[in-house]
Amino acid sequence: MKTTLMWFRRDLRLRDQPALVAAAKGANVLPVFVFAEHKSGLDSPKDRLVASVAALREQTEGSLVVRFGDPAQILNELAIEVGAVEVHISSDATPNGRAEERLVEEQLSTAGIALVRTGSSYAVQPGRVTKSSGEPYRVFTPFLKAWREFGWNAPFEQPSITWVRGVHSDRLTEPDEQPDEQPAGEEAAIMRWHDFCNGDLAGYSTSRDRPDLNRTSRLSTALNLGEIHPRTLLHDLAEFAEIGSEAAGIAREDIDRYIAELAWREFYADVLWHNPDSAWNDLRPQMRAMRHDEDADALEAWKSGATGFPFVDAGMRQLQAEGWMHNRVRMVAASFLVKDLHIWWPAGAKYFLEKLDDGDLASNSHSWQWVAGTGTDAAPYFRIFNPVAQGIKFDPQGDYVRRWVPELRHLPGAAAHEPWKHLAGLEHGYRQRIVDHGEERLEALERLAELKEANL
DNA sequence: TTTTGAGTTGTTCGA
DNA sequence: GTCGAACAACTCAAA
Numbered sequence: 001m002k003t004t005l006m007w008f009r010r011d012l013r014l015r016d017q018p019a020l021v022a023a024a025k026g027a028n029v030l031p032v033f034v035f036a037e038h039k040s041g042l043d044s045p046k047d048r049l050v051a052s053v054a055a056l057r058e059q060t061e062g063s064l065v066v067r068f069g070d071p072a073q074i075l076n077e078l079a080i081e082v083g084a085v086e087v088h089i090s091s092d093a094t095p096n097g098r099a100e101e102r103l104v105e106e107q108l109s110t111a112g113i114a115l116v117r118t119g120s121s122y123a124v125q126p127g128r129v130t131k132s133s134g135e136p137y138r139v140f141t142p143f144l145k146a147w148r149e150f151g152w153n154a155p156f157e158q159p160s161i162t163w164v165r166g167v168h169s170d171r172l173t174e175p176d177e178q179p180d181e182q183p184a185g186e187e188a189a190i191m192r193w194h195d196f197c198n199g200d201l202a203g204y205s206t207s208r209d210r211p212d213l214n215r216t217s218r219l220s221t222a223l224n225l226g227e228i229h230p231r232t233l234l235h236d237l238a239e240f241a242e243i244g245s246e247a248a249g250i251a252r253e254d255i256d257r258y259i260a261e262l263a264w265r266e267f268y269a270d271v272l273w274h275n276p277d278s279a280w281n282d283l284r285p286q287m288r289a290m291r292h293d294e295d296a297d298a299l300e301a302w303k304s305g306a307t308g309f310p311f312v313d314a315g316m317r318q319l320q321a322e323g324w325m326h327n328r329v330r331m332v333a334a335s336f337l338v339k340d341l342h343i344w345w346p347a348g349a350k351y352f353l354e355k356l357d358d359g360d361l362a363s364n365s366h367s368w369q370w371v372a373g374t375g376t377d378a379a380p381y382f383r384i385f386n387p388v389a390q391g392i393k394f395d396p397q398g399d400y401v402r403r404w405v406p407e408l409r410h411l412p413g414a415a416a417h418e419p420w421k422h423l424a425g426l427e428h429g430y431r432q433r434i435v436d437h438g439e440e441r442l443e444a445l446e447r448l449a450e451l452k453e454a455n456l
Numbered sequence: 457t458t459t460t461g462a463g464t465t466g467t468t469c470g471a
Numbered sequence: 472g473t474c475g476a477a478c479a480a481c482t483c484a485a486a
Binding site for chain 2: 139140141142209260264327328331370377379380382383384385386389390441
């Protein structure tokens with residue numbers, strides 16, 4: 001029996017894992033995880049990632065080899081140690097992922113070791129869905145249609161595997177406590193998915209927008225780390241649709257909505273695949289002449305949840321505390337940075353990516369670009385979120401705001417969204433608004449008008 | 457090639 | 472308080 005290496009990256013699961021199927025075909029498998037960006041272990045990786053790697057180690061009966069350092073070198077040494085000539089991976093579509101793969105592939109090949117790519121983090125690999133002309137889509141809705149018609153495989157069976165044991169692993173310092181909100185590992189992800197299907201999927205199409213209700217699937221982190229694959233989710237959703245939404249008690253629109261959310265993830269991965277520069281630069285070149293402010297104090301106030309706008313601050317504090325933020329609040333917080341503080345979106349995108357456990361480069365950057373109006377959506381320029389109105393609309397009782405901003409807990413109901421209107425509103429140390437939204441909205445429109453002139 | 461219809465998520469103002 | 476209109480122009484996709 002030969003031996004192969006399975007190099008896990010953002011695919012920390014054993015089920016529905018085609019790369020592992022390929023690795024285990026007629027072979028014993030040495031599972032490996034490398035912390036490449038944390039070579040010395042000095043700057044520590046995110047707790048959530050570490051917890052997920054620890055869960056995978058448990059699933060592999062302790063045989064997962066964890067190392068800190070340069071992947072090519074480590075994989076090379078390990079392959080030689082166990083006599084393997086194949087390293088199996090699922091491909092990573094991001095610019096950095098692709099670069100890393102090319103580098104590792106090159107270095108391994110000089111030692112006669114092959115890097116074998118099977119599958120990706122997506123139901124449809126980025127670059128596969130195109131218009132009939134072969135050009136990539138730039139608008140979501142037609143992409144969604146084509147993507148659904150393109151179709152995807154059924155989930156892959158989990159192979160029976162003989163793990164290679166006894167290879168030295170670096171010590172993995174596990175976080176002290178597991179966060180309740182985002183338990184790590186494949187088993188937890190599957191449980192969460194089933195809970196969601198039996199519960200909050202019904203009504204998802206509307207309740208997903210309410211941060212106070214907290215009725216999203218909360219699977220973004222699991223998807224980002226590959227603890228669960230979108231193919232698995234799509235398969236289950238198709239079954240729901242087939243047995244009839246009535247039998248399952250789930251409306252067709254709820255199922256379609258969830259599918260569409262998964263498709264957004266795939267769409268943005270596709271956009272990044274075709275435009276690697278769009279990770280940190282405006283996708284639409286005509287937006288590059290936009291006038292921005294560099295205001296370190298304002299940026300800091302935004303980061304720390306001290307803008308004086310309750311809905312924005314609540315979101316930023318949730319991000320800090322949980323490594324996650326509700327999508328509706330992400331949009332409003334992002335809009336505030338871009339349209340009210342006039343700061344260029346990459347500053348915000350970078351901070352989100354740093355803090356979010358689900359921080360996915362493609363989704364993060366392009367969602368920011370959508371808000372900023374620099375990306376794949378010819379959004380009307382006048383669509384500027386009002387942070388107060390958004391709060392009242394999507395957190396009508398103020399529950400979400402009070403959960404994250406203790407200084408506002410004395411204010412009942414929607415009053416928590418406008419503390420300045422109430423006599424005792426700012427008594428408990430909540431900050432005055434750092435800007436006037438009405439004025440900054442006009443300023444943003446003015447800058448867009450300038451841009452229009454400049455592009456004439 | 458030209459034409460046509462449409463584009464995730466909104467806000468404000470005035471009747 | 473509610474409701475409809477106005478807010479630009481452009482790019483994209485498909486016929």
